[in-house]
Amino acid sequence: MATIADVAQAAGVSISTVSYALSGKRSIKPDTRARVLAVASELGYLPHASARMLAAHRSHIIAVSEPVHPDTDDAAHMAFAMQTTRVAREHNYDTLLLVHDDALEGMRRSAATQLADGIVVLDVDEDDARVPLARTLDCPTVFVGLPADTEGLVCVDLNFEAAARQAVDRLVDAGHRQIGLISHRLETIERGSNFPRRVLRAFAERCEERGVRHAVTHPNGHTADGSVRRLLEQLPELDGIVLNTTADVASSLSAILATRGLEVPRDVSVIATGVSFTTARFAVPFDTMPLDARASCTAAMDLLVKAIDGGDRTPRIVLIPPTYIDHGSVIARAAADPTPGV
Amino acid sequence: MATIADVAQAAGVSISTVSYALSGKRSIKPDTRARVLAVASELGYLPHASARMLAAHRSHIIAVSEPVHPDTDDAAHMAFAMQTTRVAREHNYDTLLLVHDDALEGMRRSAATQLADGIVVLDVDEDDARVPLARTLDCPTVFVGLPADTEGLVCVDLNFEAAARQAVDRLVDAGHRQIGLISHRLETIERGSNFPRRVLRAFAERCEERGVRHAVTHPNGHTADGSVRRLLEQLPELDGIVLNTTADVASSLSAILATRGLEVPRDVSVIATGVSFTTARFAVPFDTMPLDARASCTAAMDLLVKAIDGGDRTPRIVLIPPTYIDHGSVIARAAADPTPGV
DNA sequence: CGCCGCTTTCGAAGCGCTTCGACGATGCGC
DNA sequence: GCGCATCGTCGAAGCGCTTCGAAAGCGGCG
Numbered sequence: 001m002a003t004i005a006d007v008a009q010a011a012g013v014s015i016s017t018v019s020y021a022l023s024g025k026r027s028i029k030p031d032t033r034a035r036v037l038a039v040a041s042e043l044g045y046l047p048h049a050s051a052r053m054l055a056a057h058r059s060h061i062i063a064v065s066e067p068v069h070p071d072t073d074d075a076a077h078m079a080f081a082m083q084t085t086r087v088a089r090e091h092n093y094d095t096l097l098l099v100h101d102d103a104l105e106g107m108r109r110s111a112a113t114q115l116a117d118g119i120v121v122l123d124v125d126e127d128d129a130r131v132p133l134a135r136t137l138d139c140p141t142v143f144v145g146l147p148a149d150t151e152g153l154v155c156v157d158l159n160f161e162a163a164a165r166q167a168v169d170r171l172v173d174a175g176h177r178q179i180g181l182i183s184h185r186l187e188t189i190e191r192g193s194n195f196p197r198r199v200l201r202a203f204a205e206r207c208e209e210r211g212v213r214h215a216v217t218h219p220n221g222h223t224a225d226g227s228v229r230r231l232l233e234q235l236p237e238l239d240g241i242v243l244n245t246t247a248d249v250a251s252s253l254s255a256i257l258a259t260r261g262l263e264v265p266r267d268v269s270v271i272a273t274g275v276s277f278t279t280a281r282f283a284v285p286f287d288t289m290p291l292d293a294r295a296s297c298t299a300a301m302d303l304l305v306k307a308i309d310g311g312d313r314t315p316r317i318v319l320i321p322p323t324y325i326d327h328g329s330v331i332a333r334a335a336a337d338p339t340p341g342v
Numbered sequence: 343m344a345t346i347a348d349v350a351q352a353a354g355v356s357i358s359t360v361s362y363a364l365s366g367k368r369s370i371k372p373d374t375r376a377r378v379l380a381v382a383s384e385l386g387y388l389p390h391a392s393a394r395m396l397a398a399h400r401s402h403i404i405a406v407s408e409p410v411h412p413d414t415d416d417a418a419h420m421a422f423a424m425q426t427t428r429v430a431r432e433h434n435y436d437t438l439l440l441v442h443d444d445a446l447e448g449m450r451r452s453a454a455t456q457l458a459d460g461i462v463v464l465d466v467d468e469d470d471a472r473v474p475l476a477r478t479l480d481c482p483t484v485f486v487g488l489p490a491d492t493e494g495l496v497c498v499d500l501n502f503e504a505a506a507r508q509a510v511d512r513l514v515d516a517g518h519r520q521i522g523l524i525s526h527r528l529e530t531i532e533r534g535s536n537f538p539r540r541v542l543r544a545f546a547e548r549c550e551e552r553g554v555r556h557a558v559t560h561p562n563g564h565t566a567d568g569s570v571r572r573l574l575e576q577l578p579e580l581d582g583i584v585l586n587t588t589a590d591v592a593s594s595l596s597a598i599l600a601t602r603g604l605e606v607p608r609d610v611s612v613i614a615t616g617v618s619f620t621t622a623r624f625a626v627p628f629d630t631m632p633l634d635a636r637a638s639c640t641a642a643m644d645l646l647v648k649a650i651d652g653g654d655r656t657p658r659i660v661l662i663p664p665t666y667i668d669h670g671s672v673i674a675r676a677a678a679d680p681t682p683g684v
Numbered sequence: 685c686g687c688c689g690c691t692t693t694c695g696a697a698g699c700g701c702t703t704c705g706a707c708g709a710t711g712c713g714c
Numbered sequence: 715g716c717g718c719a720t721c722g723t724c725g726a727a728g729c730g731c732t733t734c735g736a737a738a739g740c741g742g743c744g
Contacts, residue, residue, distance in 0.1 A: 015695090023732080025732085027691075049457035050396040053395070055732040075416035081439065082408075085439045086444070094448075099427045345700060356723065357702095358702080358704095358726090367702085369722075390701070393699065
């Protein structure tokens with residue numbers, strides 16, 4: 001409730017001196033500055049948010065656009081929203097949450113009213129309506145995820161292709177010969193998130209390059225049983241599984257393999273790749289290359305702050321290299337063809 | 343980018359006339375008003391957020407305090423944060439997300455800088471540090487959840503006691519004689535959320551009143567197997583289960599009962615009560631009395647808006663009556679003692 | 685000694701909006 | 715026909731802050 005005028009009066013200086021003492025934008029004699037700071041903290045002075053915004057042409061607020069579809073993975077979304085908020089605070093920004101139908105209108109509104117200094121767009125679809133909108137807004141915007149047309153945008157995403165390739169390489173290097181990919185449900189893929197497709201493509205290409213048999217399946221429901229059955233039909237000697245799917249499907253995998261007498265990693269090695277859940281607490285923990293909300297949001301916020309404060313709005317795509325976390329779910333296989341070498 | 347001065351000039355009226363035409367706070371001649379509105383929408387005029395805040399002493403922003411613990415149920419939290427945001431928009435408020443360690447400091451800051459007009463406190467613990475803080479803030483605050491000491495607070499919560507009693511009554515009325523409650527993990531309860539305790543107490547009391555055998559168990563991990571075993575030890579003729587637990591435990595229940603030859607509802611009836619997940623897509627959908635984020639947040643926002651706009655800050659506790667959703671997981675039992683009546 | 689340049693501080697002009705008081709114009713009753 | 719109430723509009727005073735330009739004070743140098 002104390003205003004800058006109260007502080008100025010109590011410290012016996014002018015309002016502008018207080019302002020400069022607190023912001024450090026001009027040099028103030030050290031003892032004056034100390035006195036001002038002491039008085040300010042004594043009075044519990046905090047600058048009035050809207051007055052500061054109005055005068056400084058900066059709100060220190062970042063809008064977070066977070067759409068919610070029926071098939072939304074709430075836990076994953078939560079993680080991204082939370083991390084965005086946390087990282088924003090580290091840069092001294094607050095976050096305004098824009099959800100649902102309001103995601104578009106909210107972006108427009110918070111940009112036009114200059115409520116937000118910048119926008120973070122989460123859960124980007126291949127063909128996302130927020131892409132053309134962002135181009136018209138004249139408000140720094142960072143996309144977390146990769147739309148089809150990235151012309152003029154700043155985007156951050158996990159390098160899903162690298163993650164898929166690395167998973168294949170790990171398995172092939174360890175002697176696996178028949179590798180299955182359990183992907184996302186078809187409806188999810190059709191709805192537009194593009195990373196499942198990127199994983200699909202990179203997985204298949206890498207398997208071809210490395211010359212191993214491979215197959216892909218999409219779960220129907222919330223468990224992996226149909227997927228396992230279909231994989232085994234195509235790959236009778238299935239010895240490696242790459243997971244790029246939801247938590248419920250992944251967590252059901254061990255038990256379902258067990259019903260067929262298959263044990264992880266004794267009979268089948270498993271690697272999760274580009275997934276947003278942690279596999280550490282599964283009955284059998286899987287090796288994983290997580291889609292790490294913290295890493296993505298940190299990178300996104302760095303770019304956004306650079307755009308806001310530094311005026312650097314050059315379009316760019318930042319692909320975050322995947323990290324491999326070993327939980328022991330991959331073991332070396334004896335060579336499939338046991339003819340002695342050379 | 344257009345300012346109110348641009349609109350005024352284009353419409354040939356003064357700034358204050360534009361302001362009144364748009365806000366409706368004074369009467370303006372209909373055709374003047376129409377002209378102003380036309381010009382405003384043509385110019386795409388939207389009032390500058392901070393200028394409006396500063397002049398009107400109102401930010402139209404509500405802070406949402408959402409702590410995140412290690413054992414947080416992300417999906418449930420997401421639902422509450424999203425619903426709060428959605429409902430706030432219906433009242434023309436935006437929401438600022440305060441998470442984690444910043445939950446306390448953020449409340450203080452957004453109140454002191456008058457960034458927020460009001461605060462919604464989510465996931466309230468029995469002994470929540472945000473309670474004493476709220477009492478000092480002089481910023482309208484609504485708690486979603488019930489702390490131990492509600493003195494002077496405005497709180498909204500599901501009537502968990504009524505939900506527990508109603509679940510017991512349903513089962514007893516349908517002839518069940520041995521009812522088990524699967525509660526939350528002990529660590530969750532000890533951490534401080536109080537609704538599990540309220541359910542425990544009301545469940546036990548109601549069972550006593552109705553004169554049925556009952557038992558309570560807390561899961562250890564993420565499935566219900568230990569809980570089912572312990573319930574059956576105490577209640578060999580277990581014929582009804584009340585669930586007030588997490589989604590993973592609940593979703594594992596049918597399969598675990600099946601391993602003991604028990605089928606829902608043929609052998610055991612099940613009612614979920616005060617849970618934040620939906621049971622509709624379970625293999626066997628359970629009857630449920632959901633902890634409905636939408637209902638809680640709507641009620642909370644109504645109270646908050648009343649406090650902000652109407653100045654009505656009278657402390658009160660609003661308990662939301664539970665709704666029973668029938669999925670057919672409860673069937674009538676033959677009377678345990680089959681002596682023919684009268 | 686006077687001038688210059690530096691440091692430190694101050695005054696005042698906004699930022700774009702809301703809102704209060706006032707003023708001219710119009711309509712009514714007596 | 716005059717006074718009075720009412721309606722519609724306007725001007726100006728803020729809201730609390732940032733920031734620019736300038737003033738004041740001071741030491742050093744020619």
